[in-house]
Amino acid sequence: MAAPNVRLTWGDTGRALLTSLWFVFLTFPFLAVKINPAEQTVLWRWPNLIHVAVTTFLLSLAACLYRQYREARLDRKTEDDLPVGHNPLHLLWTRPGVRLPLLAGASAIALVFPLLFSTYQTNIMITALLYVMLGLGLNIVVGVAGLLDLGYVAFYAVGAYSYALLNLHFGIGFWTALPLGALLAALFGILLGFPVLRLRGDYLAIVTLGFGEIIRLILENWNDFSHGPSGIANIPRPGFFGLDLSLEGSITYLYYLMLGLVLFTVFVVNRLQNSRIGRAWFALREDEIACQAMGIDKTRTKLTAFALGATWAGMAGVIFAAKTTFINPASFTFLESAIILCIVVLGGMGSIIGVILAALLLILLPEYLRPLADYRMLAFGTVLVAMMVFRPRGLISPVRRTYTVRGRTISDEPA
Amino acid sequence: MEYFVELFFSGLTRGAIYALIALGYTMVYGIIGLINFAHGEIYMIGAFTALIAATVLSLFNLPLPALLFLSLAAAVIWASAYGYTIERVAYRPLRGAPRLSPLISAIGMSIFLQNYVLLAQTPDFIPFPALIPEFAALEPYAGVVGSSDLVILLSTALIMLLLSLFIKFTRTGKAMRATAQDRTMAALVGINVNRIIAATFVVGSALAAVGGLLIASHVGQINCFIGFIAGIKAFTAAVLGGIGSIPGAVLGSLILGLTESFATGYVSSDYEDVFAFSLLVLILIFRPAGLLGKTSTEKV
Known part of the structure; x- marks a missing residue:
């Protein structure tokens, strides 16, 4: 060229x-x-x-x-003027003989990571994987269904606190708390979703932001319930069939657990996107009125997106509580929501591989470039603005699925 | 009774400050339909510029009125410049983009500005000099209404009056109203729409800067995060009054200020922010058009 x-x-x-x-x-x-x-x-x-x-x-x-x-x-x-999805990164990805070795290499590195690197590095990687999960969850809400949720961290907090409190009062273990936390977060998602999903996009953003702040403020001030700003300590790490693991062992265990959960998330999200409800989400994102005219139940579709997004945040919250063994409301500020949003926007709304890469990039980069860590939030703000102005579809634009009907290709790309 | 009057005045003062910020939200929303998330940051920038100007100028031993006037001028000038630049950099390239894009861009701008001031100055709370003079005549009523309360109320009232005259009678003000009604039509009759939108940002930012200086001097300390909460509350006020409506923003701000003041005074001060957020959620659910706003139906 x-x-x-x-x-x-x-x-x-x-x-x-x-x-x-x-x-x-x-x-x-x-x-x-x-x-x-x-x-x-x-x-x-x-x-x-x-x-x-x-x-x-x-x-x-x-x-x-x-x-x-x-x-x-x-x-x-x-x-050069090809439709979206034909950027160099994507072309490389679809070229035969590139995809398989790349995937194999990545999974090999992921599998042996805790054996090669120190506990400290593994711990950082667990955090990065946690954000991959959060990013994929928010991706359902923002990227796929087009609902701007600025209070996503509230569901994360619900998950973390439900494990911490259930464990404190009833001695419930990690494996029971994981689905319970997810369920509770989904419940909160539906509870919030019912009244607010009738609102237009930008109002929805503000209400979810307000909701996130309300949850944080309640956690901070209701001392009898949540132990206030001092938080809850001594949350147990996940058990491995009743075995007593050393600190190192339990971190390695947590890493593999996290890896498995991320793979599970990728699998579910991928299946969801190509399902009937997934296509309804995409349609809703593109044009709400046309979508309704086609007979899609708007409220129910939005509510499912909200609840499913919240489910992943709840699970991530439980793991976060188990990983750090200590939680307090300061971990669940608006900035956390902003970081997760930044991951989704940078990765390209609706693109799974993009979200994974963006999460790894945004979480690992500041960890390894310590001198630049102070400029982290400054960079996040810049990334959000620059992405919107220059590449609104993200680093890796999502590729729309094409359907083949009797030999003809029907692309659902807007003309 | 005296406690009630004291709460009433502190609520009015709060409301007046919210009104100064809420006007920027409502004007920008009225004209381009964008929630300018970075507006709270403009207010913070205004307060910080005033503080920096006051500190630098106090080296020259200026009298208090001159100090007040010059820092106010600095705050207004720089806040307007920031407002204008934000519009140029983060919003203008996105005209005609999907609704979510400018909103995400605005959030990015807000995070950027917060951390820019944090890195350039300090993340801690810093004391703000009392720029508003104490009036001897108000001494007997000090427990009920302070001098700065009075100054804030009077100057806000004056600014509102000037603003409504500006919107109603000047050429720019008329062009703003025309653009808010129908942007394409306004462009057709020869209004430079881009310039009018920029002017709206400048006016809104200047008002926020005045609010920033007044509240900082009233409270006595600022840091780089004050814009976030103040911005959301002012937005709540704007929505309460009906976003896009200027008298609505003032009414909503006063109601919000009074509600907060009485709620913290009689119920609990721990949940100060929860009251405002709950109010916001409730209005949006039950009356999304606000008190003075018109309910609009979307046409296809």
Whole structure:
């Protein structure tokens, strides 16, 4: 593919210069000045402004080039202009002889991971897998059914607290708590879903956000029920047929358990997406009114999506409680919901493999790049905005299933 | 009785601040139908800019009124600049995209701004200087209504008056109303829709900045997370009054402020935020159009 004709004019450079000046002005009070209110002193940090100026200048030149490149491509209308799902990553994925070895390699690494690496690394990996599960669960709600749920962490909290409290009061073990936590979370999903699912998309987002905060605030303030901000400690790790495992052994065990659950999740979500209800979700996401006109029960379809999404969050919550052996309300803030949303958006709404990769990327990267860990949330915010502006379909765009009817291919891609 | 009056005034003050923020939500929603999630962050940016400006200027030993005026100007200028830039960077490229896209982009912007201020300044609560002067004449009533309460109420009333005059009589205000009614039609009669939308963001941000300075000076401390809760509550107020309606936003804010004040005063202060969120959930379930909003039916 020949590079389209892209060049920078003096006008573009001038505009980039103006943009960088504007951002210097914008960031001046925050980056150039550092106040110390206790001593009423001010620290001047002029070099920061130079960094801002240079970075924004280069970025704005890059943006200009990108725009020209895109326009040139659109003008030519060549085979680059293929429908979604034909990006390089996806082409690589579908090429014969790539998919199988790739999958085999990934599963081999996943299987021997705890044997090769230390307990610490395994622990990080368990967290990453937990987020894969949460991402896949939220993917049902946001990615597939198109309902923006900003209070997803509430269901996660319900799962975690149901294990912690049931264990504390009734001595219920992990394996009983796992389905119970999932069930309770699903129940909460339905309870919340009934009244709010009639609302339009953006209202739904705010109500779920409010619901998430209400759950957290209740957990924080109702001391008799949830032990308040100090949380619940000494939650037992999962048992292995009554065997007493060492700390190392139980973490390895938890890793394999988590791996199995993620595979189970992938299997279920994959089957769901291609089922009757899954197709109804996709239809609902694309056009609610047309969907109703086709005779799909809107409320029931939305409710199933909500309840099923909550189920995975509940299960992940139980595992989270068992993994950390200590929970308190601080683990269930809005930021947690935002991270999970970021995973779904980055992965491409509705794409399973995309969500898995995005979860691993977003959780493992800050762990291994410790110096950058402070900038984690800043990067998450940027990712959300940049993805919406540049690649609304995610890193790996989901591929719509095509159905073959009497030799003809019917694609359900919107024309 | 005195306790009741005290709660009443503190509720009104809260409501006035919510109103200043809620107006930004309602104006933006009215014009492009977007819940500007980052609006609470603009309010935080306004308060922070005022604090930074006040600290820098206090090195020059300026008198209090000059300090107040200059920090207010700085807060308004920078908050408006941020509001404008956010619209350009995060929302304008998404016009015509599916509804969820700008909303997710707005959430991203909100997280970004919070952490930008956190990294650039500090994650801790920092004291905010008392920029609003104490009036000697109010001394006998200090237990019931403070000077800053009075200043907040009066300045909010003044701003509301100016805003309604602006919307009603100026060219830009008329263009805003036209764009809110029908964007395509407004463009057809020669209104530069993009510029009007940007102007709406600027006006909303300026109001939020004023609110930020007033409340920060009233409470006496700020950190980079104040925008989140304040934003959601102001949004609740806007929805309560009927989103898209300017008098509705003011009415909703006052009701929310009073409810919160009485609920925390007579019931429990632990659940302060729960009251607001429950109110939001209840309104959206039973009267999604709000008190003064019009119920609209969707046409295909």
